[in-house]
Amino acid sequence: MARIKTDKNISRKDVIVTKAASLFREKGFKAASMRDLAEAVGVEAASLYNHIKSKTELLHELCFSVANRFLQRIDEVEAEKIPAIEKIEKLLRFHINEMIHHYEEVYVSDREWKHLADPYLSNFQNQRRIYRKRFAAIIESGIRNNEVKKIDAPTAVLIILHAISGIESWHRSTQKISASELEENMVTILVGGLTQ
Amino acid sequence: MARIKTDKNISRKDVIVTKAASLFREKGFKAASMRDLAEAVGVEAASLYNHIKSKTELLHELCFSVANRFLQRIDEVEAEKIPAIEKIEKLLRFHINEMIHHYEEVYVSDREWKHLADPYLSNFQNQRRIYRKRFAAIIESGIRNNEVKKIDAPTAVLIILHAISGIESWHRSTQKISASELEENMVTILVGGLTQ
DNA sequence: TTTTTTGGCTAACACACGTTAGCTGTTTAT
DNA sequence: ATAAACAGCTAACGTGTGTTAGCCAAAAAA
Numbered sequence: 001m002a003r004i005k006t007d008k009n010i011s012r013k014d015v016i017v018t019k020a021a022s023l024f025r026e027k028g029f030k031a032a033s034m035r036d037l038a039e040a041v042g043v044e045a046a047s048l049y050n051h052i053k054s055k056t057e058l059l060h061e062l063c064f065s066v067a068n069r070f071l072q073r074i075d076e077v078e079a080e081k082i083p084a085i086e087k088i089e090k091l092l093r094f095h096i097n098e099m100i101h102h103y104e105e106v107y108v109s110d111r112e113w114k115h116l117a118d119p120y121l122s123n124f125q126n127q128r129r130i131y132r133k134r135f136a137a138i139i140e141s142g143i144r145n146n147e148v149k150k151i152d153a154p155t156a157v158l159i160i161l162h163a164i165s166g167i168e169s170w171h172r173s174t175q176k177i178s179a180s181e182l183e184e185n186m187v188t189i190l191v192g193g194l195t196q
Numbered sequence: 197m198a199r200i201k202t203d204k205n206i207s208r209k210d211v212i213v214t215k216a217a218s219l220f221r222e223k224g225f226k227a228a229s230m231r232d233l234a235e236a237v238g239v240e241a242a243s244l245y246n247h248i249k250s251k252t253e254l255l256h257e258l259c260f261s262v263a264n265r266f267l268q269r270i271d272e273v274e275a276e277k278i279p280a281i282e283k284i285e286k287l288l289r290f291h292i293n294e295m296i297h298h299y300e301e302v303y304v305s306d307r308e309w310k311h312l313a314d315p316y317l318s319n320f321q322n323q324r325r326i327y328r329k330r331f332a333a334i335i336e337s338g339i340r341n342n343e344v345k346k347i348d349a350p351t352a353v354l355i356i357l358h359a360i361s362g363i364e365s366w367h368r369s370t371q372k373i374s375a376s377e378l379e380e381n382m383v384t385i386l387v388g389g390l391t392q
Numbered sequence: 393t394t395t396t397t398t399g400g401c402t403a404a405c406a407c408a409c410g411t412t413a414g415c416t417g418t419t420t421a422t
Numbered sequence: 423a424t425a426a427a428c429a430g431c432t433a434a435c436g437t438g439t440g441t442t443a444g445c446c447a448a449a450a451a452a
Contacts, residue, residue, distance in 0.1 A: 003399070003448085012399080028310065030226035034440060043400070046441080050399050055440065111307070114224065149388070152373055155366070155381040162362030166354040177348055185351040192345070193389025199418085199429070208429080230410060242411080243430050251410065 013051040020058040021104040029112040066109035084142030099167040209247045216254040217300040225308040262305035280338030295363040344390050
């Protein structure tokens with residue numbers, strides 16, 4: 001009988017969720033089966049259900065834990081009394097670092113949320129929409145202060161957020177530049193693109 | 197008996213492939229079933245097989261028709277005798293317009309190619325790798341000529357290509373700016389980000 | 393040590409999937 | 423008008439899916 005190994009403070013459920021993130025990232029949510037996941041964890045498929053309610057629950061947990069981190073961060077950044085362009089750069093750097101250090105989760109949350117079921121689906125979409133509006137509002141205030149070029153703010157948000165998801169390719173590439181070089185390059189191009 | 201409707205020069209297979217693109221985009225390749233597709237086409241699932249070999253064949257056709265268009269375009273652009281930055285802008289505009297006008301196909305090719313089976317999979321990945329290297333080489337020549345900032349070229353490619361896939365969000369949004377405004381905004385930000 | 397809780401296991405269900413076989417009507421070519 | 427090709431149908435196959443039931447050993451609590 002092969003128990004799931006855990007260190008202190010890491011529940012067996014956490015182990016499963018983490019492996020699920022990795023598997024969902026690799027194969028996609030639909031293509032990753034509970035039997036695949038069980039094998040990755042080192043257990044039979046049915047045993048997983050001693051710790052989780054359903055396959056979809058795994059997706060909920062991943063998507064919302066990521067979303068909450070971003071919402072918390074934008075709360076903090078909005079509250080700071082600094083120029084809009086600095087707020088943008090802070091958010092940008094946070095996104096980059098999340099994508100670098102919590103790759104699997106963030107990737108899954110980004111690409112696989114479609115497979116959430118209502119009411120989680122609508123909920124997630126709402127949070128996403130609101131987050132982007134708040135981000136766009138910061139950019140618009142930057143435009144009003146002449147810190148930022150006169151561009152369409154929602155388009156800028158869309159470019160920034162999707163550009164960041166390109167870090168996926170960096171993770172997959174064999175000859176990686178360092179994480180900090182990557183961060184600086186991205187900031188140079190994107191912040192540079194917004195300012196004159 | 198409900199025949200698949202076709203205009204002249206559009207085969208029934210083309211109708212199926214087009215509907216498949218739309219469905220794969222909406223639900224993902226794995227989640228879209230042949231019965232879904234059949235319903236969208238107005239026919240029973242088994243009838244599809246009078247026109248296609250398999251579900252995966254649909255994905256091949258989509259992925260490679262998109263890939264071929266991009267390869268052909270980069271051939272043309274490379275051959276032109278113009279500054280690197282103009283080549284970059286031409287490629288950028290081509291990508292944007294492909295994403296605007298052949299949304300479903302391009303999106304599917306971008307996101308669902310993982311579900312190709314070998315040898316198509318390796319083939320596709322290869323073409324993709326080579327395309328990106330050629331794009332990066334153009335950027336590097338721009339850096340050597342001081343047309344472009346001193347940045348890591350592969351990172352720039354990754355940002356550009358992923359930023360473009362953000363047009364997905366534009367398609368889904370209710371209050372769209374016009375296609376040409378979108379194009380100009382994207383060019384402003386991205387070309388602006390590469391140049392001083 | 394005894395009892396309770398936890399976390400594995402095997403077996404199985406019900407269902408959805410891609411696909412094939414075989415048939416029949418419809419369109420096209422001769 | 424007749425034959426050949428095309429394009430639909432129903433029925434069914436085998437397989438893989440998420441999940442449940444019921445059982446038993448090991449760990450934790452008493």
